[in-house]
Amino acid sequence: MNDFRRIGRGFFERYTPLVARELLGLRLVRRVDGQRVSGMIVETEAYRGSSDPASHAYKGRTARNSVMFGPPGHAYVYFTMGMHFCLNVTTEPTGIPAAVLIRAIEPLEGVDSMKRLRGLDKVERLASGPGNLTRAMGIDKSLDGEDLVNSDRLSVEDGKGVGKVGVSTRVGIGEGQSLKWRFFAEGNPFVSKGRPSKAQNP
DNA sequence: TAATGGATGTTCT
DNA sequence: GAACATCCATTAT
Numbered sequence: 131m132n133d134f135r136r137i138g139r140g141f142f143e144r145y146t147p148l149v150a151r152e153l154l155g156l157r158l159v160r161r162v163d164g165q166r167v168s169g170m171i172v173e174t175e176a177y178r179g180s181s182d183p184a185s186h187a188y189k190g191r192t193a194r195n196s197v198m199f200g201p202p203g204h205a206y207v208y209f210t211m212g213m214h215f216c217l218n219v220t221t222e223p224t225g226i227p228a229a230v231l232i233r234a235i236e237p238l239e240g241v242d243s244m245k246r247l248r249g250l251d252k253v254e255r256l257a258s259g260p261g262n263l264t265r266a267m268g269i270d271k272s273l274d275g276e277d278l279v280n281s282d283r284l285s286v287e288d289g290k291g292v293g294k295v296g297v298s299t300r301v302g303i304g305e306g307q308s309l310k311w312r313f314f315a316e317g318n319p320f321v322s323k324g325r326p327s328k329a330q331n332p
Numbered sequence: 333t334a335a336t337g338g339a340t341g342t343t344c345t
Numbered sequence: 346g347a348a349c350a351t352c353c354a355t356t357a358t
Contacts, residue, residue: 208343211342211351211352212349212351
């Protein structure tokens with residue numbers, strides 16, 4: 131069968147930045163019409179509602195972010211900037227609003243499907259960036275709240291791992307920039323470039 | 333090659 | 346009515 135080992139609930143039920151780091155190198159699998167579309171996770175960001183001003187849940191529970199307050203291992207999909215969806219995985223025990231944003235994957239299976247959905251040929255850009263990733267995998271609001279531990283549409287499986295892990299501040303947020311909660315596979319060409327506004331680290 | 337700004341819709345105050 | 350965890354085409358150098 132196609133089975134890599136699926137990741138269980140316990141993995142997600144831990145401290146969010148830790149989960150974010152360990153998600154690197156695992157495999158994100160989407161099944162559409164019986165076809166597998168998957169890729170290795172190479173870039174993530176942690177968001178933790180209670181103490182993180184950049185989190186959707188910082189100001190409390192709303193209809194949109196309620197999934198973040200639920201049990202771990204569920205997909206939190208939201209629409210942003212008028213055109214894009216973003217995929218998160220909820221973490222930590224029920225009642226603690228937290229999630230990991232999946233920012234980029236390295237395409238492995240179903241690459242042709244991704245190319246079609248994206249209208250792009252460059253594999254390196256198919257799923258680099260949260261909006262690109264959801265478009266390439268056909269992820270939309272119908273997957274909001276999906277349980278990745280049991281779902282037949284979306285899951286996380288064991289992967290080959292990554293080499294060195296890089297850490298930085300998160301991309302595209304206003305507040306909470308002091309937290310270095312972005313994790314990525316260093317040197318991997320599928321990591322999104324983020325938005326280098328000025329200088330990198332000297 | 334690097335930087336800028338417009339498109340776009342949902343959510344919350 | 347304002348804000349927003351973005352992307353990419355266009356511009357200037």
